[in-house]
Amino acid sequence: MFDPGTAKLVPSFGFKMKDSRLLINSSKIVTSSSRGKTIILETPAASIVSRNGGNVTKTIFVLFWLTQQFPQISWMGTVTAVDPHIIHASSGPQGTLTSLTITLAAGARVWKKTTSQDFSAIRIGDEITVRGYRVAQGELSATDVYANITRITGVITKVNRDQFEVNVYNVSGKPRGELTTVIVDGQTVTSRNLSLSMSEVQRGRYVEIIGLKLPDGKVVATRVDVIVNGRPVDGPPDGLFIDPRGVPGRK
Numbered sequence: 001m002f003d004p005g006t007a008k009l010v011p012s013f014g015f016k017m018k019d020s021r022l023l024i025n026s027s028k029i030v031t032s033s034s035r036g037k038t039i040i041l042e043t044p045a046a047s048i049v050s051r052n053g054g055n056v057t058k059t060i061f062v063l064f065w066l067t068q069q070f071p072q073i074s075w076m077g078t079v080t081a082v083d084p085h086i087i088h089a090s091s092g093p094q095g096t097l098t099s100l101t102i103t104l105a106a107g108a109r110v111w112k113k114t115t116s117q118d119f120s121a122i123r124i125g126d127e128i129t130v131r132g133y134r135v136a137q138g139e140l141s142a143t144d145v146y147a148n149i150t151r152i153t154g155v156i157t158k159v160n161r162d163q164f165e166v167n168v169y170n171v172s173g174k175p176r177g178e179l180t181t182v183i184v185d186g187q188t189v190t191s192r193n194l195s196l197s198m199s200e201v202q203r204g205r206y207v208e209i210i211g212l213k214l215p216d217g218k219v220v221a222t223r224v225d226v227i228v229n230g231r232p233v234d235g236p237p238d239g240l241f242i243d244p245r246g247v248p249g250r251k
Contacts, residue, residue, distance in 0.1 A: 072133055075100065075140065079126045079147075084118050089128060097138075102130060105141045112147040113212040113220060114187075122147055127213075150213040152180055156205050164201050166209070181218045182209055188221045190234050200226045200233045 077091035077100065090099040104110070104118070112121040122128070122145075129149065132142035154175070158165040162184045170176045188196045201207075205228060211221040226233045 072131055072143070073140075075130045077128060077130075079122055079124050079128060082119055082122050082124060084120055087119050087122055087128075089130075099138065100130075101139045102132070102142050102145070103139070104145075105132060105143050108132075108143050108145070110145045110147070111149065113222060119145075148213045149210070150219055151208070151210050152182075152219065153208045154180075154206070156201060156203050156207055159198070159201055159203060162198065166207060182207075182211070182224070183218055183220045184224065185220065189223055191223065191225050191232060192234055194234055196221075196224050202226075205233075 075091070075097055077089035079087055079089050080099075081088040085104065087102050088099070089102060092098070108117065110116050110119060110121065112126070114121075126147040129146045130140060130142050131144040132140045135141045152166060152168050153173075154166040154168040156164050157167050157179065164182050164184075166180050166182055167175050168178045168180050184196060184198065184201075186195075190196055201224070205226050207227065208223075208225040209219060209221050210223040211219040213219055
C-alpha cells in the first residue's frame with residue numbers, strides 16, 4: 001500500500017500470486033513460492049538475496065523505485081503568482097482544489113497562442129485550464145496548460161481586413177446577444193491545418209473559432225472553420241457536417 005502524500009510504503013501487507021506469496025513492509029519485499037526460493041529486496045538501496053535450501057547464492061546491490069500512477073485530472077483557475085517553472089493559481093470550489101501550486105512534468109506543454117515548455121508567457125490574472133497529476137496536497141504536476149484559451153461559434157456579421165465580427169451562439173445553437181471581434185494573423189489555420197484565406201470569411205457564414213482571448217474581449221484566432229451548407233469550405237466533398245451547435249455528423 002502507498003501513503004499518497006509521501007508515496008512511501010506503509011507497514012506490511014501480503015497477497016498470493018499463483019503459487020507465490022508477496023509480502024511488503026516498510027523496508028523490504030519478500031517473495032516466496034512452493035519451490036522454497038525467497039528473494040528479499042530492501043529499499044531504497046539494498047541487496048537482493050536469493051536463498052535456496054538456506055544457502056545464499058547471490059547478492060546484488062540495486063536501487064529500488066516504487067511509483068503509483070494517480071489519475072489525471074483537469075482544473076481551471078486564475079493565476080495569482082508566476083515564475084518561469086512554477087505558478088500559483090486559485091479558483092472557486094472544485095472539490096477540495098480551490099488553490100494549486102503547479103509545476104511542469106517532463107515534456108509538458110504550455111499554450112498561450114503559441115506553445116512553450118515553461119511559464120515565461122504566463123501572467124498574473126491569466127485564466128488557465130490545466131491537465132496533470134496531483135503529487136501532493138495542493139500541488140499538481142501539469143502535462144498541459146492552456147492560458148486564456150476560448151472557443152466560440154456564431155455567424156459573421158462584419159468583415160474588415162484582418163478582422164471580423166461574430167454574433168456569438170450559445171451551446172444550443174442560438175444567438176446569445178453578444179458580438180465578438182476576431183483577429184486573424186499569419187498563424188491562423190483551418191481544421192485541416194491550412195492557412196485561413198480571408199476570402200472565405202464572408203458575412204452571414206457560420207464559423208467556429210479557437211483562439212486566445214485578450215483582456216479587451218477580442219479573440220486572436222489560432223483556428224477558424226468557416227461552414228457553408230453544413231460543411232467546412234476547405235473540406236473534401238464528403239467532409240463532416242457541422243450543425244449550429246457545433247455537433248459533427250455526416251450527410
